[in-house]
Structure formats: C-alpha cells, structure tokens
Amino acid sequence: LGIALLGRHTYDPRALDWLGSTPALAGCLGLWTAENDHLELAGEYRVTAGAPYAEMSVTAFPPPELFGVADGADGDVVFVVPVRSPARDWGMLAAVGRIQSTTPPGREMMNHSGSLLTKALDYQVTMAALREQEERLRTAAMRDHLTGLPNRLLLEDRLARAGMRATRDPSFRFAVLLLDLDRFKAVNDTLGHAAGDLLLIEMAHRLTSRLRRSDTVARLGGDEFVVLIDGLTDPDSYKTVCAALQAAVCEPMEIDGHTVEVGVSIGVAVSQPGASDPDRMLREADAAMYRAKSATRGH
Template sequence: MAWDAELLRILLVEDDEDDFIITRDLLRAQDRMRCEIDWVATYEAALETISGTRHDVYLVDYRLGAYTGLDVVRAALPGCERAPVILLTGQGDYAVDLEATELGVTDFLLKDRLDPSALERSIRYAYRHHRALRRLRDSEERFALAVRGANDGIWDWDLAENRIHLAERWKAMLGHRHDEVSTDPDEWLGRVHVDDLGRVRHAITAHLEGRSAHFESEHRMRHADGGHRWMFARGVAIRDESGTATRMAGSMSDITSRKAAEERLVHDALHDALTGLPNRALFRDRLALSLRRAERQADHACAVLFLDVDRFKIVNDSLGHDAGDRLLVAVAERLSVCLRAGDTAARLGGDEFTILLEDVRDISEAIRVAERINTALSRHFLVDGRQVFVSVSIGITASRPGHHQPLDLVREADIAMYQAKAQGKAGYAVFDTEMGAAALRRLELETDLRHAIDRGEFEVYY
C-alpha cells in the first residue's frame, strides 16, 4: 500500500548505466511508493535538468567523472531547499558524509547495502522531513504577511501620564469586557506570564532608550479563563525634540494557534515520523551539547550506543513492510523504557537506533544499559497476532578528552556495533582504537583492490 497518494518524481544523477539500472530496479521492486525516475549521467546534464524540471527527490551519485555529487549540490541545489537530496556512494567516507551533512544532504547511502526496503524508507523519510521543514517555512512566511495587514488589539501608552488605552479588541482577546480593564499599564504587564515578564520589560526599555528601532515581543498573557494565550505585541515610541519617548503605541495579535502549529511542525522536523523518537538531526544536536558540556566540566562524560536490529530484513520479507514498521515502533517503546531520565533514544533510519547516555562515570554504566536493553528485547513481540523474536547488536563508545565532533562518537559506536554483529548478534561490543584501525585497513584494502582492478593488476592462475 502506497504511503502517499501523489506520484513522486525522482531524478537520479548517476554516471554508471549499470548502477542506474540497479537503482531503477530497486525502486520498481518496492510497492509502497508511487514514483517515476528520470536519469542523467553527467554533471552538466544534472545542472540543466535541475534548473528546468521540478523533482520531488534527488538521488545523486558521489562519483561523477571529474566532478562529485557534492559539486552538483553546491551548484544547483544550495541548502537543498528545492527538494531533499540523498547521496549514493560505492564506499563509506566519513569526511564526505560530514561535508554532505553540512550542505544539507538528507541521507548518505552505501550502494552495496541498498535493498528496495532501505531505499524506499530513505526516500520516504527524506521527503516527509523536507515537507515538514517547508511547511514550517511557509507558516512563518504566511504569518509575516498577515502581521503587516493585521490591526488586532490596539494599545496606546501615554508615558508622561503613565496611562494606557487598550482597545476593545485587545480586551476581548483576553476574554474581558470593555469595562473590566482600567487605564493602568499594569493591566497589560500584570497579565504577562511570570516567565516572560522580564524579557518583555527588557524589550520595552531597550526601545524607549533608543537601543532598538521598535518594540516587539512574543509572550504569554493570562486569559480571563485562567489559562494563557500567546500574544505578539509590537509598537513604536514617539519622542520629543530631546529624543525622550513620551508615548508608545502599537497592536497585539493572538498567535496561540500559530505557536501550537509551529511546535507541532518543529516536533515533526526533529522527530522520526514512524516511532516518534528524536531523529538524526535532534540526536546530533543533543550529543553536540553534551560534548560541549564535557569540554567545560571535567567530571562530565557521555556515552553513545549504536543499535541495529538483528534479522529485521527477515521480518520485513516474511510479514511485510507494515508489520516491520509496527515492530520498529514496539522496539522503540521498549528502548525508551530502558533509559534513565535525561538520556536520549533516537532512530537514525531503517532498523538503526542510537542512544545518548548523559553523565556516565565509566563505560560500565553504558554496558549495564546495553544488557538491560538486550534483556528487555529478549521477550517476544506480538505483531499482527504472531509472536516475533528479535534482538539487537549494540556498539558502545564513550566521550574522551579531545572528542569534539558528534559524528566521531557515532562512527565509533557504529564500528563497535559491526564488531558485535560479527561476534554472533544479540550482544554488544565496546569500541577501542584497534577497531577503528581495522576499519580503516579494510577501507584502504577495498580501495587498493578497486584500483588494482582498474589498472589490470590481477593475474588469474588455473
């Protein structure tokens, strides 16, 4: 069953026809997304097509002859605002992954690990994530236009007499009749939420003292029903010949609905649509904050766990993608129960999860959490009336002096997770420097073998 009624137009930028055919066939093999795929094979053709044709998603190969996929992004898709971009590559490269993230690329996929389900999930996540961000931008733009034409609740403050005129509409927005509110300025400031009052007073003072061009503030105000409403107040002062403010007037708009919508959109942009867990972006931000705290506080450390669900592809293939999604939701719920207050569980995509553990004294605390997770997941899951058993392989790493980049810790935990899988699944492994060196050696060996093939350096003996 398709997850979206509309037909997605996908542009594949790929200089290898065999890889194009493979990607096209992967898209055709999945049945959850309606799409049509256009293909261009060169950097120049990509720039021309992107400038002249609208696409919903861009799949861009990293290697494009003398250019790279990132060159395409810089030249034709700055900030990836037009549509989400997914980078495809034949081999993992952390530096490329990091640069792609900085350019706004939504995902970074290894070709040899792709299957129809993984590709569909990545496109679905990228498309919905981009749509949530676009709706947030549209909401902000619509509000800006509305504010310029609105004339909601007028207020006029006589600073010399310290009296304020509040229009009927101003009073009605807060649930009051005209005769229920006096001309005392405290009728306004006294209704401002205590947590916002200092900020409002500061903005007013800054404008009256000439340190800002106008007064503007978003704050909560007490309604007659006892609740609070979000208000947007703006105004400008009138000054005498000496520059002293004698009067300030403006208007107030009720932005409660917009605030609620923005909070929903921000939540959607920073959380996984399937499980409701924080997504990759929010996890990276929280990890970055924790690492900055560790730089300031010598006694603070954090740990990262990278989890991959074992045998998940078997569940997907045998019970279907909808059942697989329901299983992922159930796994996410159990993971959340295993964490301490202040820790973060996130879904990176597919069947991969990460966990940030705050204030760990040593790696044994992270190991105990990993063991608690494996115990919790050892119980069966009930999916569509069937008992399903899954486990996770967990990679563990902890922050150390000199660790400043969030992606470094995630990469280390990822490497350790593969070590845990190699040891037999349903277990955990703690990262050490030898694991990183071994991963680098494997990457260098793969690169050398590829170069050897290109240079015809192999000889076959019978």
C-alpha cells in the first residue's frame, strides 16, 4: 500500500486504484470544496456513486451506493476515515471492508490508508508548488522583468539554435536586427522614468505584433532591442521587416496626456552560407546600428 501511494507519482492518488492493494471491496473519496461546506466526489473504486466531481452535503456522505456493496451479515461494513494532515483538511475517505478478527484489524487498515492518502495528496500539492516556483524562476532568468521579452540569455540560446540550423542546412538564412530608440532619453528626462517604462512596454508590444511567432524580439537593456528573423525567404526579405518595425515604432503614442514620438535606428546582419556565427552577427548588427544612428544625426 505504501509503494502504491507513495512510491509512484505518475498518477493521481484521487483515482483510488490503489485501494486494490487493500482488503477494501469498494470506495469513494470526498474532498472539501473551496467553501468547505460540501464534499466533492473526486474518486471512486468499484462503485459508481455519482457523476465525477459532483458535490454533496456532508450528511449525504458516504453515498448510498457504498452501502449497497456492503453485506453486514457477511461482516462487510462501510468505514469512513478523515483525510487530514496538520497542514490541511482534505476531506473523507469511505470504503467497504470487513471487520477482521486478526491483525491488522480492518479499521486500522482504513486509518492507515487515509493517512497514506493524505501524505500522497500533500506531496502532490508540494510538487506542483515547486514546479510552479521553478517555472517562475526560469521565466525570471530568461525574461526581461519590465517588458516580458526574452533577455540576453534567452536570445543567445535562440541565436545559437539558428546558427546550428544554418550550419546543418546551407539554404537556411536568418537575420539579426539591432534596434536603438531615438529620442528615448528626452522622454525620460521630460516625463520621468515611469513614462519611459510605459514607452518601452508599448514598443515591446508593437515590435512583437509585427513579427511571426517563429521570430524573436529581445530587450538587451535600456532602449536597445534585438530582433531575430528566423528564416528568410530571400536574402533581402529583411528589408520589409525593417520597414514594418520602423513604421510601428514611429507611430505616435499617448503617455499621461502627452503625445510622444520616437524614432529608431536599425542595424542589420544577415547570415551567409558557411559563415553564420551568431556572436559575430550581433556585433555586425551593432556596428551597423551605430552607423545608421550617426547618419541620422548628420541630417
């Protein structure tokens, strides 16, 4: 019974299949609803007590179908035991079993079953919480905290994947775009950092909405973004993407009653057959972006 309930974690203990390891003839599990005023039928074993997840009052538990399985004349009775730990009251377990004259007596077996079921349910909740926390930590490590975009770490992983694919398939081409917002500092200086944050969040949304799901928009920090175009239909198709992104960024937006307009300088690096090192491409895109920004300032 201990192995059935605590040694395997690939199934839900609420299913009550583990009761097959006990002398029980049938059983059902009632778990408290969120309001703790009703029990929800969460599992059945060799009996159909009602619709799955049906609710019933405490006085209606255990359901009459269990008593139909019991044969008092033959020594079979319905046991009801709490499923409760110091941390949580889960509900009640009801099962049909025989009062045994030998050790272990039937009642002790049922109490033991309820105790092990409690441990299994507690373990399930604990593991779910740990997995959720792990996912939050992974997201925090891979995502920019302000915009929710991939950060440098996740970008490097996706660039590496694109580079490996280009190495395997010479016909696969990708592009790296480095974007730097123009006049962003003026927004921060005149309207404050909160307004600057709102602008960055809006820009992240605009950039993402103009790209395919297979592409990546990442924030490196400050007002710098990187776009990975994961697969070019032809070597010059990135130009259409650049135009769309530039139009999206330059569209005016309202922040705290003020109309804000910014521009963008874009540097591009396109992979070449047999020469698609992502780090080198990122440096090339960065250099091209600074050349574009310098040309803009010259006008």
